[in-house]
Amino acid sequence: MKPSFYDLNYSDLEAVISQNDLNPSVASVLFNWHYKKKETAPCQQKISTHSSNFFQENFDFSLPEIDTVYESEKDRTVKFLFKLKDHHKVETVLIPFNNKYSICLSSQVGCAMNCSFCFTGEQGLKRNLTTSEIIGQFLQAWHWLASHRPGEQRILNIVFMGQGEPLHNFDAVKKACEIFLSQHGTSIGIQKITISTAGYIPGLKRWREEIPGVNLALSLHSPFTEKRNELIPLNKKYPLDEVLAYIDEIPLQKKQFITYEYILIKDFNDATDDAKKLGTMLAGKSAYINLIPFNPFPGSRYTCPDWDTIENFKTVLDTFKIPTLIRGTKGDDVLAACGQLNSNNKT
Ligand code: SAH
8 A cells, every 4th residue: 555645744755755866846846735725636737747656656645535524503513524444433523613613633543541521432542543644634624614615614723632642642643733834734823733631741741842832731620639530540640740740841932821621520520629729730820721511422421510510610710810711512412522522433
């Protein structure tokens, strides 16, 4: 099988070009063609026939196949089920805001973290996605918008909050970020990409050294050890205080902050004491809190608190002067909201 063109970052492409004595200008033409113009057929313009033939003969330009599209009738969220070459499936979500979109990408088939509140974890980890499979989710979603909602193909934010633990598949995620960020390609702004982690310290170290400008979100979910252990088993290996201490040492860029995600689960982590402890823990940091009302899924053991409890939790956090947002549950009618992604789901 030929390697995928979409596995090459810009410097990989330059290396292929120089090793094969092709014209160095081909690199920028091809990135422009596939990532700015978003053409999926091999390029036959502005490069020699020799170069064009070389790429057609040696690289695969196909994208992951869209198996099913679910459109929310409530809020226009779109969920894609992709079928990969080995027949594994992953999901991707387009979340609309002001006629633009954020895209929520998957980084693995399933997930090894086994968080008790997350539908994806029930699948276990099947395998890592390749860079081309990550980039492919973005390009296919863009093409779907171009044909189904013409004029709306503006995907301005990328969040790695779909299936999988992105820091557990660092190499492929890093390369995908490099392609997204490349000036020659999609040129997404560096602060428009966010990687969400359950707190995988080896990956955090690499993030800090290798792609520090990409934003980080930490799934915190409880400031108390026992509760966090129940929610995120990874906490037993990499406890929250070590993760927070590590994150605190990271020099942030101007206007950069860390997002702390907090799922609100009824009668579990939604009390005033939880909010006070969370506020004490994060006060004074460059922090932004995203409160996520728990999204139920078939067979889930938790439920979502009522609206008053959610608002009360935010009011307590406000006293600590930490900016806090209650994240809406877009797309929940098509199981596209946070934690509802499970490509084995037959419902
Ligand atoms: N593994 C990464 C990214 C995937 S989860 C991480 O743990 O951060 C992305 C976000 O969805 C996380 O904040 C996660 O905690 C949240 N999430 C998972 N299941 C959920 C559910 N059932 N309801 C609401 N949010 C959920």
